[in-house]
């Protein structure tokens with residue numbers, strides 16, 4: 001296996017959501033003697049597609065279920081040496097130009113049954129596991145990218161003189177550097193938090209991995225863009241190197257699940273959890289004597305919330321003294337988030353899946369809360385261990401938590417407020433009209 005290149009291959013859409021998996025065009029059919037599958041199809045935009053010797057392929061396979069034949073996705077390990085595997089020319093891309101991206105074709109490829117990964121029909125689960133790992137890795141990699149951009153910007157700000165002062169002496173530039181440092185620290189904290197969970201044996205970290213991918217790729221874009229701004233005209237020069245980094249970075253918001261889809265995934269996972277809890281309650285009320293504990297707990301929780309006493313989990317004992325206010329605010333936000341999800345679910349029922357603006361607000365609030373938790377936790381650890389950076393870390397964490405947590409009430413309010421909903425509807429109608437008219441609605445700007 002040494003030196004072998006792997007690729008992840010499948011319907012690009014298939015890795016994202018179940019409904020589109022069905023449209024994946026690659027198909028594998030079991031041979032009459034049951035010894036191998038015959039694989040046919042193709043997939044565009046495969047990283048390492050032209051050079052990989054071994055690839056993970058997701059294909060539709062016919063399966064017998066309740067007397068009917070249905071298609072389910074199966075994962076296969078396919079080797080180029082099986083024959084019938086070919087690749088198109090490398091794509092001409094905006095960035096990551098040293099990564100070979102091609103279409104891959106499969107023509108009557110004979111894949112031994114031993115090469116099925118995770119069992120026939122279980123491909124979706126396999127794909128999700130692969131993506132979880134890729135997404136978590138992105139936060140680690142992009143924390144490094146941000147660190148390098150921050151270093152370049154800081155060095156420039158410390159040496160470049162304008163209007164008789166070094167750039168680093170201007171408060172506007174100081175704030176930019178502070179924000180870049182906060183984003184970098186938060187991204188890095190997410191990578192540590194998810195990997196810490198994985199190391200401690202957690203298997204259910206798909207939500208955290210998705211959040212870290214979204215946050216890391218958005219932050220890296222913002223940090224490198226701001227580094228270019230601090231470098232001024234120098235930032236725009238190829239020799240400075242940041243333009244290449246910006247182009248290379250752009251794809252991270254698109255592949256391994258676009259950030260837009262992942263935000264919906266984050267929100268819908270929360271909604272699904274709340275939905276099953278409500279269903280459980282519904283069932284409990286049908287037979288109250290058998291579920292008294294559950295009903296009393298819930299009644300107590302709702303009563304404290306109704307009189308404004310619900311505070312959420314008490315994180316105070318776990319955090320550094322100067323981060324206790326942030327921890328208390330975080331707990332309030334988490335409790336409030338739960339109520340907002342439940343309210344949205346009551347209002348929209350199953351139609352919540354189409355309320356993307358509400359879902360985006362819920363996801364943004366969840367991401368703000370999770371990132372605040374990550375930095376507060378890391379900075380508290382730094383203080384517990386008396387690290388030399390503890391004071392700086394506490395300041396970074398407090399600054400990030402302050403801003404992230406302050407955004408949450410407004411985001412949650414928007415999911416319930418009639419005026420905010422009207423505005424959402426207006427934006428959706430505007431976007432729909434723009435699409436229907438090919439971009440420009442008025443034929444000429446002044447109607448002349």
Ligand SMILES: Cc1cc2nc3c(=O)[nH]c(=O)nc-3n(C[C@H](O)[C@H](O)[C@H](O)COP(=O)(O)OP(=O)(O)OC[C@H]3O[C@@H](n4cnc5c(N)ncnc54)[C@H](O)[C@@H]3O)c2cc1C
Nearest residue numbers: 008009010011012045046047101254255256257258260261
């Ligand atoms: C350089 C490169 C390398 C790649 N490598 C691989 C690889 O190795 N293996 C692999 O399997 N794939 C790979 N891909 C494919 C990549 O994963 C997909 O491009 C990506 O998932 C987005 O899918 P799409 O291009 O079909 O965009 P679309 O699904 O067409 O999305 C277009 C836009 O619409 C938005 N959108 C789509 N659906 C919805 C919705 N329901 N609600 C709201 N917004 C929506 C998206 O967020 C996006 O902004 C690669 C792509 C590139 C460019």
